[in-house]
Amino acid sequence: MSQHSRLISGLGPARYTSTRAIWAALFILGVLFGDSAMAADEIRDTIEEGIETYQRAMRAERRDERMALFARSEHLFSDAIERGARNASIETNRANAALQTARTGHAIWGYRRALEIDPSHTQARRNLEQARTRLPDWVSTPESSGFADTFFFWRQALSPSELRLWAAGCFALAALGLAIALIRPGLTGRLIALIFSLLWIGLLAPGWIEQQKESRPAGVLIAEETIARSADARHAPPRFTEPLPAGTEFLVVEDRQAWLEIELHNGRRAWVPASAVAPLNQP
Template identity: 35%
Template structure:
């Protein structure tokens, strides 16, 4: 109960100034030739959101935010893929205190456009509403930006470039040893360093991309040490809606998913308690 009250308080404090700008961006950036019914759903969603903002009673406010979330989600289920649309779903969900749906929608917006500013900003705010014990993904660092150019290359291009760098490095060192040329040795360090960048980046990708991204959408999800309802509880506290995890394995026969947290710990949860980031429809 304390977590939910904290979410309510922090939401009103942290996101009041973000909501209007985030929700209106849909009109500017989302363009689609829609049928009348789809256009009506979009208009109804914005109307519900506007009514929620103007409501003075909490019950009416929550009801309209939930309706706006539902209507925006209906539009997305028509096959509409737009970062602005998923950002609006997340913003309405966050105001409705559906933290799991909010984080999931912001993550889906960033799957479409990794640099979408409203989704990045609102996701950061949403993560701050989670309990302090919840491990969160490490935000992109300067090192990640340095490696980003390499990730833009195809696998074949990376392999070819890495092989070329290693060859140049080897030739440089061979020349320096054969003729004792210090300049050749010094020049050989440049392709060596670039080759090491490829190796380190490859190792980082392997360690961080294991599993499939997902978000816990059911609050107070009990994590177990194995795939059984009778297994001991994995953590002292239940998992909160909005927690981001990696799905390592799914037991279809028992409806259990093996997940890892961003601090390296793992657990088993009911598969119905999570949703994949890359499966919006």
């Protein structure tokens, strides 16, 4: 009896410790999941308010009221994006609100971001083309289709995340075929491995080729007018006769904190203040 008591008393603290650990783990998990669920709810509320504000703006009759509501709607969509919403639809919504308030720079930036997430987003592509027509004729815009896009047509049909998922699936199936071929040598495994390897390469190669061709980050000018300079100094000579308008698209050649050297899509290079620029990878 006493031996049993000793055993029980000896096991007790260890059992309680493990129970505490389990409860602590459950608590931490609960806090983490609860926090993320709360954040998701906040995002949904913000988006809902943004949609409602946009719809009110569409109904508003006075111009100043309409402008104020569109601006508010853009702000709400931005807020949701900053909180973690990441998809082409919300980027397009935000860009639409910006276009309604005649903020061409922010609109073009938003549509470009939407197309980065989903190149097949028809509305973003169409509105981007429309927003570009608001720019002066001499402002160069990127070529919308290249060799890779024409030859590898599926790049237009799939978003990059879908493309990555499909490629990973093909890789897994090719690996399965290879494993079969290694364990039980025969034609079936080899054929499976070959077909899915080719598909995997086909899905990833265009992106890789594109990346080899152009790896510089892209951006859009959002300041109403930006004087492009020939050097990274405020009093450096202007590079062009006209200031660059909001919505001018470019590639970043060099980043020196306060100044960026950019390359326009006609190959011309200039320096612009970093404050006038919105890179596409910025939330």
